[in-house]
Amino acid sequence: xxxxxxxxxxxxxxxxxxxxxxxxxxxxxxxxxxxxxxxxxxxxxxxxxxxxxxxxxx
Amino acid sequence: xxxxxxxxxxxxxxxxxxxxxxxxxxxxxxxxxxxxxxxxxxxxxxxxxxxxxxxxxxxxxxxxxxxxxxxxxxxxxxxxxxxxxxxxxxxxxxxxxxxxxxxxxxxxxxxxxxxxxxxxxxxxxxxxxxxxxxxxxxxxxxxxxxxxxxxxxxxxxxxxxxxxxxxxxxxxxxxxxxxxxxxxxxxxxxxxxxxxxxxxxxxxxxxxxxxxxxxxxxxxxxxxxxxxxxxxxxxxxxxxxxxxxxxxxxxxx
Numbered sequence: 001x002x003x004x005x006x007x008x009x010x011x012x013x014x015x016x017x018x019x020x021x022x023x024x025x026x027x028x029x030x031x032x033x034x035x036x037x038x039x040x041x042x043x044x045x046x047x048x049x050x051x052x053x054x055x056x057x058x
Numbered sequence: 059x060x061x062x063x064x065x066x067x068x069x070x071x072x073x074x075x076x077x078x079x080x081x082x083x084x085x086x087x088x089x090x091x092x093x094x095x096x097x098x099x100x101x102x103x104x105x106x107x108x109x110x111x112x113x114x115x116x117x118x119x120x121x122x123x124x125x126x127x128x129x130x131x132x133x134x135x136x137x138x139x140x141x142x143x144x145x146x147x148x149x150x151x152x153x154x155x156x157x158x159x160x161x162x163x164x165x166x167x168x169x170x171x172x173x174x175x176x177x178x179x180x181x182x183x184x185x186x187x188x189x190x191x192x193x194x195x196x197x198x199x200x201x202x203x204x205x206x207x208x209x210x211x212x213x214x215x216x217x218x219x220x221x222x223x224x225x226x227x228x229x230x231x232x233x234x235x236x237x238x239x240x241x242x243x244x245x246x247x248x249x250x251x252x253x254x255x256x257x258x259x260x261x262x263x264x265x266x267x268x269x270x271x272x273x274x275x276x277x278x279x280x281x282x283x284x285x286x287x288x289x290x291x292x293x294x295x296x297x298x299x300x301x302x303x304x305x306x307x308x309x310x311x
Contacts, residue, residue, distance in 0.1 A: 002104030010104065013114035019179050020103075020117050023172040027121040030168045034161060034281045041288050042307070049295070049304040 071148050073290045074299055080283045087283075091276035098269035106263045118176040120267060123250065124274035126169035129197060130232055132162035132278065136204070137229045140222025150286070152218035153293060155225070156208055157285035161278055163201035170194055181245050189238035190246040193231060200228040214293065 004010040013020050069075050102120035109116035139155035142148055173191065174184045185191065204221045211217035239248045250267075251257055257264055294300050 003107055004104070013117070014108075016113055016115040016117075016179055019115050019175050023118045023121060023175045024099075024103075026171050026175075027125070027168060030125075030164045031277070033164055034277075037160065038281070038285050038288060041285075041292075045288060045291050046304060046308045049301070050308055052295075 071150050073150050073153070073294060074297070076150055077287055077290055077299075077303070080287060084280050084283045087276045087280040091273050091280060094269050094276065095273035098266045098273050101266035102263075102270065106266055107260065109263075112180055115176060115179045118172050119250070120270045122169060122172040122176060123267070124271045125165045125172065126194070127271060128274050128278055129162055129166035129169055129194075129201075130235060131275075132158050132165060132282075133197060133200070133225070134229065134232060136162065137222075137225040140225045143218060144222050149293075150290070152222070153289040154282065154286040155222065156218065157289045158282050159201055159205050159208070159221075161281050161285070163198060163205065165274075165278070166194065166198040166201055170198060177245075186245055188244040188246065189242040190235065190244050193235040193238050196231055197228075197235065200224070200231065 001007060001010055011017050011021075069079065099120060102117055106117070108114055136155045136158050139151040139158075143151040143155065170191075173194070177186075178184050204224055207221045207224060208214075208217040211220060238244060239246050250259065259267065291300055291304060295304075
């Protein structure tokens with residue numbers, strides 16, 4: 001595949017695989033953080049809003 | 059022409075109008091970011107040739123440089139928005155500046171971590187206290203300081219102003235990062251991309267490299283816009299349209 005002879009060659013990257021894959025794993029984690037954390041903020045705002053509505057009705 | 063541009067800009071500074079017109083921007087920048095990053099990173103990992111001196115470890119460049127660029131660009135944007143907020147009292151500039159902090163901090167962290175991982179096979183060490191690495195660490199600490207300032211203040215408006223001032227003072231760190239590889243002897247290699255010279259990279263590496271940079275910028279744009287929208291909802295809970303929007307978001311879930 002690509003410039004590599006086989007899939008295991010691709011994973012090994014001539015001994016640099018651990019560094020490359022670790023870097024891409026950290027990048028994935030950072031991307032997931034940037035997608036998930038606004039979701040959590042959004043959910044918190046919605047539940048705060050609902051709580052406030054209940055308080056006002058009483 | 060000029061007046062039309064000013065009017066267009068002013069529409070974006072009203073929280074309510076910003077909330078409405080930013081939605082398609084988020085959608086299209088997300089779609090473009092996903093498509094461009096998918097192509098760029100597949101190309102970079104699988105099809106770009108092996109680098110002559112560094113072997114395959116150079117493939118880290120496709121995330122290291124975009125995240126380092128972004129961490130500095132976002133910092134500059136935060137400082138400019140802080141200035142706009144302080145001078146013209148545009149609340150939306152403060153909201154956006156605050157919500158850019160976590161994005162910029164995560165990019166600075168990503169640049170530092172991928173740099174450390176890349177340093178191991180290339181320099182034989184994870185970390186050295188040289189000018190480029192240290193000034194990037196200072197950038198990360200500036201981000202953490204900005205976030206801490208926001209959370210330390212009783213009134214959010216005070217936090218906005220204090221963080222804007224810290225952001226402006228911290229701008230002095232940006233030229234230090236940029237020129238650190240020129241001014242001091244450093245392990246870090248000099249800039250790959252220069253405006254005045256042709257890039258010293260083969261085209262089959264250069265295209266995915268430039269695409270990765272564009273893709274990261276587009277992703278950060280989408281994240282920044284959607285976080286700013288949430289900040290509006292959080293800061294203006296008494297506005298009628300905000301309450302209606304929260305009603306709708308709550309019932310859709």
